[in-house]
Amino acid sequence: MNLSPTQYEALVKRASPKSKAPKTILCAFLIGGGICVIGQLLRSWFLSSNISETHTATLVAASLILLSALLTGLGVYDNLAKYAGAGTLVPITGFANAVVSPALEFKSEGFILGLGAKIFIIAGPVIAYGTIASVIYGVIYWLFTAAF
Amino acid sequence: MELLMDCIKAFLVGGLLCAIGQILIDYTKLTPARILVSFVVSGVILGGIGVYEPLVKFAGAGATVPLTGFGYSLANGVREAVDKEGLIGALTGGLCASSGGITAAMLLAILVALFFHSHDKS
Numbered sequence: 263m264n265l266s267p268t269q270y271e272a273l274v275k276r277a278s279p280k281s282k283a284p285k286t287i288l289c290a291f292l293i294g295g296g297i298c299v300i301g302q303l304l305r306s307w308f309l310s311s312n313i314s315e316t317h318t319a320t321l322v323a324a325s326l327i328l329l330s331a332l333l334t335g336l337g338v339y340d341n342l343a344k345y346a347g348a349g350t351l352v353p354i355t356g357f358a359n360a361v362v363s364p365a366l367e368f369k370s371e372g373f374i375l376g377l378g379a380k381i382f383i384i385a386g387p388v389i390a391y392g393t394i395a396s397v398i399y400g401v402i403y404w405l406f407t408a409a410f
Numbered sequence: 411m412e413l414l415m416d417c418i419k420a421f422l423v424g425g426l427l428c429a430i431g432q433i434l435i436d437y438t439k440l441t442p443a444r445i446l447v448s449f450v451v452s453g454v455i456l457g458g459i460g461v462y463e464p465l466v467k468f469a470g471a472g473a474t475v476p477l478t479g480f481g482y483s484l485a486n487g488v489r490e491a492v493d494k495e496g497l498i499g500a501l502t503g504g505l506c507a508s509s510g511g512i513t514a515a516m517l518l519a520i521l522v523a524l525f526f527h528s529h530d531k532s
Contacts, residue, residue, distance in 0.1 A: 264438075266489045268469070279523070281462065284495070286432055286436060287432045287433060288429075289432075290428045290432035291428060293424050293428070294427065294428025294431075294464055294476070295421035295424050295425025295426075295472075296421070296437065297424065297475060298421060298469075298475045299417045301420065301470075301471030301474070302416055302417050302421075302471035302520070304472070305470050306416055319508035322475070324510055324514040327515050328514065331494065331519065331522045332522070332531065334522065343506075347431075347432050348429070348431030348435055349425075349428045350427050350430075351428075352427055352428045352431040352476045353424070353428065353477070354475055354477065354480065355513065356479070357476075357477060357511075358515050361515040361518075361519045362423065362519045362522050364520035365522065365523040366512050366527065366529075367528045369465060369528070370522045377523055379413075381515075381516065384442075387446075387447050388445060388450050389482075391447045391451055392447075392451060392454060392504070393453065393504045395450070395451045395454040396481075396500075397486045397504065398504070399454055399458040399488055399503070400488035400492050400497075400499060400501075402501060403488070403489055403492050404500060406494045408496075408497075
């Protein structure tokens, strides 16, 4: 069978499975939005109990991290992540999952260089680059406020 | 009914931020770790130029729960610390503001690892 590259490409395209992209995006939207609603219920509750805005933010984050850590321990979060994709990755619960999941997996390699080191395998870069970006912003902000 | 409206706004904005993450996964070669780093750094930039604050006012947890909100709290912390203490605040403000979440995650990782076992990833 003699095929030109373009014909071959068309054949490959026809044979490969259809992209599931729209469905994955919808799943991410629904589940990610759902997690934010849980956060909003907690936030409204804390704010209505006269807790300050700053403390509310910390408490909402900590509560969601607790929830995500338990669900990760039970193996539920990773199952949900198969359907939700970025819907479970982008919220703070995904950050918690990225810390707890390697803790479970690498516990067998010891508590120091196994668990202790590997919990930062994804969270480490996030914290490092986030903090560095905030330092750069802080210096720029200082220059502006000090100069004017 | 205000609670219902707050939840709808949180759902829409939070869902949208997650959908952006999914689009990045589906249509670019960015790995999940790179996407998380981009979200946090974007949050710092958007928080710094003052765009994220109105979104938080509007959507509440829909803006603070996604990782861009983590970046926003880093930027906020740095600005407050610089206001209070000058340039040294640029070094201390970020992690101070986000220390609660980071500490909770570390603590729970150890606790969960003590009581649970790794699950089959298949």
